[in-house]
Amino acid sequence: MINNVNTSDPDIQRLMVLGLVEGAEVELASAAIGGDPMEFRMFGNAISLRREQALQFDVTTAGAGE
């Protein structure tokens, strides 16, 4: 579950509009060769993020991305 979002970057704000907000449950589904970009799933939607963007999201419980 997303715990905290670093909202300073406008691109991250856009991701929040797409649903990556605090309280949303996300799951790391896959990664391209080299582990970047990564694919996350939330509420039946799949979204692809680069590692550096994914790092702007704090999550609780292990195994659900970074």
Added chain:
Amino acid sequence: MSLLLAQVSSEQFTRVSADQISVRRHPSAAIAVVGNPNSGKSTLFNRLTGLRQKTGNYPGVTVEKHVGVVKLENAAFELIDLPGMFALSAHSLEERIACDVVMGRIPDMERPVGIIAVVDTTHLYQGLYLVQQLMELELPLLVALTMTDAAEAGGIRIDIDALQRRLGGITVCPVVATTGQGMDALRAAIATLPDAAKPELPTFWEELQAASEELARDMPATVPRVEIERALIERNSDLAEEVTNYLGDDGAQRMEAIRQRIFGSVPPLANEARLRYAWVRDVLDEVQHSAPTITTWGSHLAAFMNRPVPGTIGLFVVMAVVFQAVFAWATPLMDAIETGTAFIGVLVASSLPDGAVSSFLSDGIIAGVGSVIVFLPQIMILFLFIIVLEDSGYLARAAYLMDRVMRSVGLSGQSIIPMVSSFACAVPGIMATRVIPNRRDRIATILAAPFMTCSARLPVYALLIAAFVPAQSVGLFNLQGIVLFGLYMLGIVTGLLTALMLRKTALHGPKPTFALMLPEFRRPNMQTVLIQLLGRAMIFLKRAGTVIFAVAVVVWALAYYPRSDDIAATLTQQQSLAAASLSDDALSEALSRFENEAAAAQLEQSWLGRAGKVVEPAFKPLGWDWKISAAVIAGFPAREVVIAVLGTVYAVGGEADESTLAGRLQSASWPDGRAVFTLPMVIGLLIFYACCLQCAATLAVIRRETNSWRWPLFAWGYMTSLGYLGALLVYQLGTNS
């Protein structure tokens, strides 16, 4: 669910009375179809309108405007299929257009009288976010819940009644657009949509809603509340400027003071997202039962293809199949068209007396336009693949897999789709860059796209390779195939290096970010695919009928006039001499030789011939004689013209039949007897064609998409010099070393 369908259709259908119909037929009574990308919006639109649709452009931009007519039992409406959007906070050009349409901010376009919100049942999370924003537009609204079959298969149950209640009483119609299930109820709901009660608004952000209420009192009543809210949230938008102007001199300070008070230091967009998604989750908890764990064949395939290695291998296999299909499947159709045009040309030429009219019809129009129509099968096959790949959700997957590669040249995976499309034609490819939100990324992609080997370059490559590259095998492969592949690679590498160079210099900026929704794989809807394919074919044929037709006429005229009476007289003399001294085969051979010689002589002193001689010195360092120079110059408006011109120039007659033309090219020689087409010269010519931007339509679309002449002029100058230098280098090194 079925109970609900019955109830909606019986109750709402009776409300349409005859006197309302005349009002509804008014052309401005348009209903907008709005939804997330991949929500099944276009499939639903096609289902509602069938073939009663047309495609145009929104004023001033190249975003395609799809308009259709939905015929209901007692009414007809215009439907506008808006570009897919996630929110009213526009991110890309297409989203901005969609926002402007629903807010009634497009010049010369009436605000829609109602909205059909298309929501994918399996993606309610993002769908309801948009619906909540749409409710605030204060327009009659209904929700079409698509893919209910997939949701049911995945164990998702939606309580429609509860959903309607939570959405302020608006009608929710569950449908399966691919099979047509639920469409009757939807049509009934559309019929009464303009009279539907406006939805009751849920409270999601009290302070913001109160502030807009307060500001609205000092503004004309025509300014909708939602515009004021958006202006407060998006402070740098055009909308914010407009709304501020309504407030008079102290407008800017007042807006800023309100922003300070409600937003503080938290970015408003982030806070809006938090509050709205909190509402969405609350609604979902109430209306959606069982966890959304959907296992369709699509998600199984997606899971396998998502693994890094199978995914990447799969991508290359898909690409290989596409190119194979474009070359192999199209051949029989292309041969048929070629034979057909040649036959018509001969028929016309033989049924009319020799002279300008006959030559104009057979050499000018039929040969010129015909040599371009030949590519229709290839273009259709390529577009078929691209449309199917896009519709099935695979192109988004390709963008995801290729992101890392594209990042190394300063672009993102999002540039992949425009580049893949450019293999068919750079024009739709460049138009596809509209999904790239960042302007710098977008322009870099636009300038890289014309380097991709488009279908118009292919015949030039095919002609020269067939004539000058031996068909020997190298290991498993054919040398001709390897050369062709090399030319494709040359285009890709040059395009990517161009993007890299631009990103390091003129378009220097922060690294592009990459966030992309990855749709599930799904079977493309045949109706949608065919409608799109038909549209593409029409665009191509229209172009062949206008631009290429005009070029063919001009080139023909330049190559035909002025006629020299001396040459004609010599020909008549030779013909009568031959007729007196020779007979049978020898006679006909001599006659055709004299005719060809006369045609060549006429050509040499025609305007085109003279122009070719003038520019010959500039192209001599590349090893080109005046004929090639003239053909290349004639090909600048549209490169596919070059084959037709070479055909005429090399006196083969109009058909530009490749095998004979190839033979002519092989035997072409300089006045001193050296062959014109040496290997270094041919390779140089191929490189010239790989680089050079010989396409007026591409220049026009770059101009429209970048909204300046600077980029098309730069692209033209850059690509032409690159082609010239490449050809010069290869010819000089190959000839003198």
